[in-house]
Amino acid sequence: MARYQVxxxxxxxxxxxxxxxxRGRTVQGVLEExxxxxxxxxxxxxxxxxxxxxVHASGQVAAFDLDWRHTPEDLLKALNALLPEDAAAxxxxxxxxxxHPRYDAIARRYTYRLFCQPQRDxxxxxxxxxxxxxxxxxxxxxxxxxxxxxxxxxxFGSPPKKGGPTVREVLWAxxxxxxxxxxxxxEANAFxxxxxxxxxxxxxxxxxxKTDWMIMRALLYDPQPGIVQELAPAHGLELTEVRxxxxx
Amino acid sequence: MARYQVxxxxxxxxxxxxxxxxRGRTVQGVLEExxxxxxxxxxxxxxxxxxxxxVHASGQVAAFDLDWRHTPEDLLKALNALLPEDAAAxxxxxxxxxxHPRYDAIARRYTYRLFCQPQRDxxxxxxxxxxxxxxxxxxxxxxxxxxxxxxxxxxFGSPPKKGGPTVREVLWAxxxxxxxxxxxxxEANAFxxxxxxxxxxxxxxxxxxKTDWMIMRALLYDPQPGIVQELAPAHGLELTEVRxxxxx
Numbered sequence: 001m002a003r004y005q006v007x008x009x010x011x012x013x014x015x016x017x018x019x020x021x022x023r024g025r026t027v028q029g030v031l032e033e034x035x036x037x038x039x040x041x042x043x044x045x046x047x048x049x050x051x052x053x054x055v056h057a058s059g060q061v062a063a064f065d066l067d068w069r070h071t072p073e074d075l076l077k078a079l080n081a082l083l084p085e086d087a088a089a090x091x092x093x094x095x096x097x098x099x100h101p102r103y104d105a106i107a108r109r110y111t112y113r114l115f116c117q118p119q120r121d122x123x124x125x126x127x128x129x130x131x132x133x134x135x136x137x138x139x140x141x142x143x144x145x146x147x148x149x150x151x152x153x154x155x156f157g158s159p160p161k162k163g164g165p166t167v168r169e170v171l172w173a174x175x176x177x178x179x180x181x182x183x184x185x186x187e188a189n190a191f192x193x194x195x196x197x198x199x200x201x202x203x204x205x206x207x208x209x210k211t212d213w214m215i216m217r218a219l220l221y222d223p224q225p226g227i228v229q230e231l232a233p234a235h236g237l238e239l240t241e242v243r244x245x246x247x248x
Numbered sequence: 249m250a251r252y253q254v255x256x257x258x259x260x261x262x263x264x265x266x267x268x269x270x271r272g273r274t275v276q277g278v279l280e281e282x283x284x285x286x287x288x289x290x291x292x293x294x295x296x297x298x299x300x301x302x303v304h305a306s307g308q309v310a311a312f313d314l315d316w317r318h319t320p321e322d323l324l325k326a327l328n329a330l331l332p333e334d335a336a337a338x339x340x341x342x343x344x345x346x347x348h349p350r351y352d353a354i355a356r357r358y359t360y361r362l363f364c365q366p367q368r369d370x371x372x373x374x375x376x377x378x379x380x381x382x383x384x385x386x387x388x389x390x391x392x393x394x395x396x397x398x399x400x401x402x403x404f405g406s407p408p409k410k411g412g413p414t415v416r417e418v419l420w421a422x423x424x425x426x427x428x429x430x431x432x433x434x435e436a437n438a439f440x441x442x443x444x445x446x447x448x449x450x451x452x453x454x455x456x457x458k459t460d461w462m463i464m465r466a467l468l469y470d471p472q473p474g475i476v477q478e479l480a481p482a483h484g485l486e487l488t489e490v491r492x493x494x495x496x
Binding site for chain 2: 010085127
């Protein structure tokens with residue numbers, strides 16, 4: 001029996017998120033189902049974090065203990081033969097016996113995609129939020145710079161445990177623009193529940209000049225839980241990477 | 249009553265192609281259903297061409313006669329409110345009374361997308377073909393240059409009417425590469441049935457160095473109907489534009 005780490009990619013459209021639930025199809029559920037067909041008898045596969053229903057991932061991380069007589073490369077192929085079309089293993093490797101994808105993670109990276117068009121566009125909306133009126137890059141970039149460093153993000157989300165700490169350290173918060181398409185790169189040591197989607201919702205309001213970029217500074221200096229009500233839609237969001245100390 | 253031209257975008261995954269059929273959901277079918285709700289009583293909406301089941305479009309063109317009292321802009325909004333999520337009107341304008349999207353077209357442009365990865369990737373495979381072993385750009389580009397100009401494409405597809413002409417004029421045939429992702433731009437005055445997908449299938453064999461790029465020249469100089477059996481999958485293909493003389 002050894003512990004394995006697997007990097008997962010999934011199209012979140014048909015999943016009720018990562019984490020197994022009493023009802024509904026989840027990524028953890030389909031992973032465990034595949035593992036069971038390989039002889040796994042564990043109680044629960046571990047993961048780096050829940051993602052909301054509809055959120056995509058190219059770099060979600062899971063771990064499990066398995067009695068596997070072949071190479072990790074063979075395990076990768078076996079998993080991909082058993083996982084459904086909208087989920088796949090990107091890489092598998094042996095992990096240290098105590099490796100925990102959530103507790104050992106030192107940073108998570110997300111990309112949020114949007115594009116600015118007045119009319120629906122079925123070929124782009126599966127993986128990006130259609131926003132109209134159009135946003136301007138400059139105020140969104142300016143507001144995003146305020147996010148860098150350690151701040152109390154209580155205005156933007158709730159902690160995993162009620163009353164838990166709401167300070168997070170942001171390592172990267174930057175927009176890219178390519179024509180009418182915008183991508184927001186957001187990396188932190190950890191995120192509060194809904195933090196990415198609420199932050200993006202506010203940044204878009206700033207980008208549409210409905211509010212000034214200084215609001216970001218104000219909300220980080222004087223946190224007001226519950227004040228940011230809007231939630232950017234899940235389908236624009238992708239978990240792209242979970243980072244670990246070198247040894248993992 | 250006036251004739252309108254509409255540019256359609258659709259995610260082809262859930263469609264049995266553009267053209268109405270006895271069975272199965274088609275883009276023409278959902279367009280006509282939307283039009284009927286706007287009072288349309290025509291027999292058939294016209295389109296620039298059938299696309300195969302699963303093929304996507306950002307620039308398909310359709311036309312219909314409608315008694316519409318408001319602006320084309322209003323018609324665009326009305327159509328988008330009535331069309332399903334995976335199809336949308338990108339633009340609507342008044343056309344000349346005899347405008348026919350197929351017969352008046354002077355050129356069609358397609359993009360075929362693929363990427364080279366050994367493992368499945370659910371976030372990319374909806375709109376691109378996963379190819380492995382990886383292709384090399386240079387031989388594919390070299391073979392593609394042979395396509396330019398007027399040639400008998402009988403090796404690559406069949407004409408709309410049995411025994412009809414198989415000469416087509418290619419205006420653009422070029423690959424782009426970005427990392428492991430390749431896009432093939434293919435424009436011609438018109439295409440034979442399956443011509444894009446068979447051409448791409450052969451180009452990929454050339455790119456994988458299973459066959460030499462000179463095969464392209466040989467098959468264009470000495471056409472051999474039925475010789476190219478492989479068909480690149482529909483989900484990598486997108487109809488991006490149909491071109492008309494200036495007046496349309």
